[in-house]
Amino acid sequence: VVDKIAALPPGEPYHSLEFFPPKTSMGFQNLQARLERMAHALRPLFVNVTWGAGGSTATKSLQLAEICQRQLGLTTVLHLTCTNMSQVVLDETLETAKEIGIRNILALRGDPPRSGDYHDTPCDGTSNGVGNEFEYAIDLVRYIREKYGDYFCIGVAAYPEGHVEGACPEKQDPLFDLPFLVEKVKAGADFIMTQLFYDAEKYIWFERLLREEPSGVLSELPVIPGLMPIQSYSMLKRITKLSGASLPAGILRRLDDVKGDDEAVKQVGIDIVSEIIEGIKVANLSGPRGFHFYTLNLEKAVSFIIERTNLIPPPDEPVLEEIEGPVVNGAS
Numbered sequence: 001v002v003d004k005i006a007a008l009p010p011g012e013p014y015h016s017l018e019f020f021p022p023k024t025s026m027g028f029q030n031l032q033a034r035l036e037r038m039a040h041a042l043r044p045l046f047v048n049v050t051w052g053a054g055g056s057t058a059t060k061s062l063q064l065a066e067i068c069q070r071q072l073g074l075t076t077v078l079h080l081t082c083t084n085m086s087q088v089v090l091d092e093t094l095e096t097a098k099e100i101g102i103r104n105i106l107a108l109r110g111d112p113p114r115s116g117d118y119h120d121t122p123c124d125g126t127s128n129g130v131g132n133e134f135e136y137a138i139d140l141v142r143y144i145r146e147k148y149g150d151y152f153c154i155g156v157a158a159y160p161e162g163h164v165e166g167a168c169p170e171k172q173d174p175l176f177d178l179p180f181l182v183e184k185v186k187a188g189a190d191f192i193m194t195q196l197f198y199d200a201e202k203y204i205w206f207e208r209l210l211r212e213e214p215s216g217v218l219s220e221l222p223v224i225p226g227l228m229p230i231q232s233y234s235m236l237k238r239i240t241k242l243s244g245a246s247l248p249a250g251i252l253r254r255l256d257d258v259k260g261d262d263e264a265v266k267q268v269g270i271d272i273v274s275e276i277i278e279g280i281k282v283a284n285l286s287g288p289r290g291f292h293f294y295t296l297n298l299e300k301a302v303s304f305i306i307e308r309t310n311l312i313p314p315p316d317e318p319v320l321e322e323i324e325g326p327v328v329n330g331a332s
């Protein structure tokens with residue numbers, strides 16, 4: 001991913017698309033057809049495949065990653081979480097990822113399971129002393145670097161409005177997370193992808209905060225803002241609540257005006273997300289300008305937004321990789 005970003009012509013924006021693994025084989029067939037259409041029409045620089053916390057989607061995530069990477073020839077970022085997950089699954093996943101030609105991992109902590117059998121982080125920021133080798137995402141970044149050297153390009157998550165820590169909601173503060181983000185990068189992360197947001201001003205403030213962070217390790221690293229097209233009013237409300245993303249009053253008003261009409265919500269949503277992108281583009285932030293889309297496996301709204309904001313690369317640029325064969329004894 002970082003090599004592809006570095007190779008872009010100066011000033012050319014890019015985008016990436018995120019998908020989750022369907023539950024059924026019919027779902028896989030439908031998604032594969034959709035992915036082929038979207039890859040062809042939108043030409044993402046890379047695609048992401050999500051991971052169910054605790055390894056709940058391990059097999060299906062790897063199956064989808066293989067379709068993306070090997071069958072469709074798309075540079076694929078496999079998400080991987082580390083807490084509450086068996087080390088056997090972690091090791092097997094990294095080996096399989098290597099075998100199927102994956103070179104990019106988004107190293108995440110994962111959310112605690114709802115059942116409450118996961119330990120909570122005390123609100124004073126100290127460790128609770130539970131002897132878990134993988135307590136935070138940084139532990140996974142270190143582990144991958146130790147075991148695989150530079151083989152994988154590693155991304156990590158960041159939160160423009162602060163991470164919502166279930167145990168301590170009052171802590172949602174980007175300044176609280178910042179030192180830990182710096183540590184993740186020092187441990188070997190190559191790029192940053194952000195949580196979704198709808199307040200462009202808050203995102204712009206956040207990216208500047210990272211660029212000016214005194215250690216300097218964030219000054220040039222790719223930071224890719226995450227955006228979720230608005231599919232419905234109720235879903236937007238649910239997702240912003242879960243993620244702690246704020247809805248600026250102006251945006252809320254526009255959506256409130258049409259909230260009884262699903263089609264109108266989608267249309268206004270396309271306008272809103274497109275305006276956020278344009279706002280970020282003109283903010284004069286440094287470095288190549290990329291945007292990551294949480295597609296929810298849906299095609300229409302994201303396609304409209306990408307077209308409207310001119311994020312499709314010119315047709316003569318080869319964004320599709322050569323399809324790689326299996327890696328045998330380190331040789332592809």
Ligand code: FAD
Pocket residue numbers: 049050051052053054079080081106107108109110111112121125126127135136137138157158163164165176177178180184193194195196226
């Ligand atoms: P961390 O970087 O470990 O941070 C978690 C929290 O702990 C933060 O509040 C941080 O400030 C704090 N912290 C970190 N280190 C310390 C320390 N030493 N002491 C005290 N506090 C500390 N989840 C999935 O299950 N599957 C996915 O596919 C997935 N994809 C995602 C993609 C993106 C782009 C993003 C932004 C999130 C994604 N998530 C996914 C959600 C993610 O797993 C959760 O947000 C999780 O709660 C935190 O993960 P993290 O990697 O940011 O954790």
